[in-house]
Amino acid sequence: MKKGTVTVLGSATSMGVPTIGCNCAVCHSSDPLDRRTRPSVMIEWDDHRVLIDSGPDFREQAIREGIDRLDAVLYTHGHADHILGLDDLRPLTYPRITGGSRIPLYATADTARTLQSVFKYVFDDNYKYGGIAKVELHEIRETFELLDLKVIPVPIMHGDAQIIGFRIGEFAYLTDFSSVPDESIAMLKGVQVVFLDALRHEPHPTHSTVANSIMIAARIGAAKTYFTHISHDLAHEATNQTLPEGVRLAYDGLRVEIDLES
Numbered sequence: 001m002k003k004g005t006v007t008v009l010g011s012a013t014s015m016g017v018p019t020i021g022c023n024c025a026v027c028h029s030s031d032p033l034d035r036r037t038r039p040s041v042m043i044e045w046d047d048h049r050v051l052i053d054s055g056p057d058f059r060e061q062a063i064r065e066g067i068d069r070l071d072a073v074l075y076t077h078g079h080a081d082h083i084l085g086l087d088d089l090r091p092l093t094y095p096r097i098t099g100g101s102r103i104p105l106y107a108t109a110d111t112a113r114t115l116q117s118v119f120k121y122v123f124d125d126n127y128k129y130g131g132i133a134k135v136e137l138h139e140i141r142e143t144f145e146l147l148d149l150k151v152i153p154v155p156i157m158h159g160d161a162q163i164i165g166f167r168i169g170e171f172a173y174l175t176d177f178s179s180v181p182d183e184s185i186a187m188l189k190g191v192q193v194v195f196l197d198a199l200r201h202e203p204h205p206t207h208s209t210v211a212n213s214i215m216i217a218a219r220i221g222a223a224k225t226y227f228t229h230i231s232h233d234l235a236h237e238a239t240n241q242t243l244p245e246g247v248r249l250a251y252d253g254l255r256v257e258i259d260l261e262s
């Protein structure tokens with residue numbers, strides 16, 4: 001067993017909760033658990049620290065969690081709410097922290113192309129207008145080794161687009177899906193802690209509903225399921241009271257023990 005922890009950096013859908021200009025009850029809730037930043041998690045084990053996604057709230061999340069170094073970032077897909085914090089990796093790529101090596105970013109070919117186009121200057125060797133994040137892209141094709149872990153990309157459907165979630169040992173993180181193919185459910189056998197997209201109750205073309213994710217959670221059968229990518233339609237406490245045992249809404253700052261070997 002290789003023990004580690006996952007920390008929820010953000011649990012919101014793309015616009016964050018509260019949402020700018022919104023007058024709804026959740027956006028004006030006094031419960032701190034109803035404040036959600038854009039979706040991302042951090043995995044830590046031994047003296048290692050890896051992110052899944054770096055969203056637009058990364059700077060605030062990193063300061064909140066005291067992140068002072070980073071070994072790698074894994075990307076699920078190239079949408080803005082998952083990548084826009086890439087520029088803020090910059091202070092973590094200072095040579096005094098990294099020893100001069102670049103921080104590896106792992107992404108599928110599709111996502112890598114998006115990163116290279118959105119952050120063209122970061123990947124421009126001739127960029128001469130000041131500091132940029134010292135990172136390097138690694139293409140995800142299949143299961144790969146990350147430090148001393150085995151990382152399994154798990155295909156999921158985000159509307160018409162196939163993106164990936166990740167399984168590492170008995171932990172899995174699946175965000176931004178409307179459906180999970182049967183073959184991918186099979187890849188999750190034995191997972192004990194799983195994070196699943198559950199946007200809201202109303203159907204959405206590219207995200208899962210609470211009811212659908214409850215069904216998926218039952219099929220996966222993990223001891224602990226946490227819902228993430230949550231919209232302002234779901235109040236934390238009231239929603240939790242309606243969820244089955246072992247299924248809860250994630251919240252910013254949540255830490256869960258995980259086994260990173262299966």
Ligand SMILES: [Zn+2]
Pocket residue numbers: 013014039079081082176229
């Ligand atoms: Zn998203």
Ligand SMILES: [Zn+2]
Pocket residue numbers: 018019022023024025026027232
């Ligand atoms: Zn609202």
